[in-house]
Amino acid sequence: MILTNCAACAAPLAHDAPGCARCLTRYLDRTCQMDHIRRGHEQICDEIRRGGGGEQYHAEKKYKEAVAVAVEKCAADTAGQTCYICLEDGSEEGLVRMCACRGAAGFAHISCLARQAEVAVERVGQGRGWGRWYTCGLCEQVYHGVVECALGWACWKTYLGRPETDDPRLDAMTQLGNGLLAVNRLEEALSVREAQLSMLRRLGVPEKEMLVSMGNLAITYSKLGRGGEALRVNRDVYFARVRLDGEENEMTMHAATNYAWTLQEIVSSICKTREPPSAPRLSVPCETREPRSAPRRDSV
Template identity: 50%
Template sequence: MILTQCAACAAPLGLSLGKKCGRCSTRYCGPECQKKSWEEGGHDKLCKKIKKAGGAEQYNANKKHAEAVAVAVEKCADDTKGQTCFICTQALHWKTKEGLVRGCSCRGTAGFAHVSCLAEQAKILVAEAEENNLDWKAKSLRWKRWHTCGLCEQDYHGVVRGALGWACWKTYVGRPETDVDRGMAMGVLANGLASADHHEDAVSVYEAELSMRQRLGACGSAFWASEYTMLTLYSNLARAYQRVERFDESLRMRRDVYSGFSKLYGEQHGDTLTVASNLANLLVDLGRIEEAKALLRKTTPVARRVLGDGHDITLKLRRAYAMALYRADGATLDDIREAVTTLEDAERIARRVLGGAHPVVAGGFEASLQEARAVLRARSA
């Protein structure tokens, strides 16, 4: 995670509390911890090295990035064997000597790349937008390359997205706190940590980002506390709370976010449907089946009409509705059959659009379909 704790005792410091080393900016809760870290914790040997790397945050980002890239390359090793990067056309990166990854929905020989090549490509696109004074809409499309494949246009997932999150933070962490790109990079990092299943770390970064945006927004900057930005951050934080089983906080935030997006954009907007899917899945997981059904009966037809049957949000809504059908206490045989039929149809579409390795398919539909068929067999018997 980013450095929000004392380097000696791990006490929480947020983004502004505590004391910093005058040379390398390593953070401590006070002079006692700083003295202990220097005398007993080995900081006397690391201090110059950390300063040379650009300070404590930069040093930490560089280290975490290298670790995350190594994990991603190892995870993808079987899939990438014998392939080359679609950006630099080499098997090993010319500078870092890292191997290849692929964490999107590309098929066949497409989509193989080095994390460093993907990061450099995104960095160049964002820099060009800044140099040419492009408007925010154009710049945000370029920012997507930090987390979205330029070939299949699907989000990266798992450890690959985690590695790209650290690559993004590593790129912009040295900028002033008020810099927009640095703030964007914090969000990319948090989302990457969540995708790589580092949920406690993701919570820490989301909470730090929320604190930063509230503080800077109070100073009068519209960007830091715009309604859309804050709703998106609350949605991400609610997801992270859910992953660490802070369910009451997550449910309260998800309801508020859905209400907020509905008022801001209307019930047919893609962002509103996205947060509706998140809320519905949490309701199903918590056993609030009737509330989930009511929400899904309202939103699923809208998503199919507005986004299409192949959109990942539509697919997630259909899966949630099927789960609500067969998990309900009073589920009839017809309900369970409808759930199985719905999952079979949506799973075929998801496999065609996203590929069998995508988490929505491998970790979502396959498990739900197996569970639904087991319920159907038991009820039929």
């Protein structure tokens, strides 16, 4: 569940926290639920239930907000254009682009991009089809910024109703976290990363798969300026890679780079220096965007 806080008191929730029997809105305890009822929950309970329950309702709401932001951001570029998928204009939903397409190519509705991605996964499998959730079908380049965020919410709302053990649902959480990072919604991204790692631990997935999630969490900690926590996680990932893959394995090398870079960031912060590092930093990889069922690279 991405809704990780009580609807009444905002306290962190356990994965099995109690909730409303009708709309599945979750609470810390019965006291919080009764307090929420007194504050008007009954007035929106049926609406939330019709929207698929608390988590689905929340995801749909966030998706619509993200689409509105993306459409507004792209408005000047998309004026007078048509969607390359459905061939309709942007009079109703609005169009976006934010890939590497140029000229009259690449304009689309977020809903069309989401449906295209969903169909690709259904037809050719998650390993080959998942890339449509974050790359343009024309230029094959990664979407960025507000479009990546909107697609992250689209992906999550599409698969969140599946069992927790389903690969598409697990990878949809990763896509959502990536999208939130793309627009610097760092606290929200952290909530997603922590919820995902907690779920993977509870499900008992193979350790190597968990290390990918830990690497993503460390990146988020680093962006939030929480270097100590990023260092701890990157250290754990590195030594786990050494144990599982050996010191000369490519994945271990990536983990070592992350570990060393976090150390350097902390030292630079302590010394209050603005000098650039002596060695170039490797970019954050696309491994966090690949499905669990396909070969993945570690976070760099």
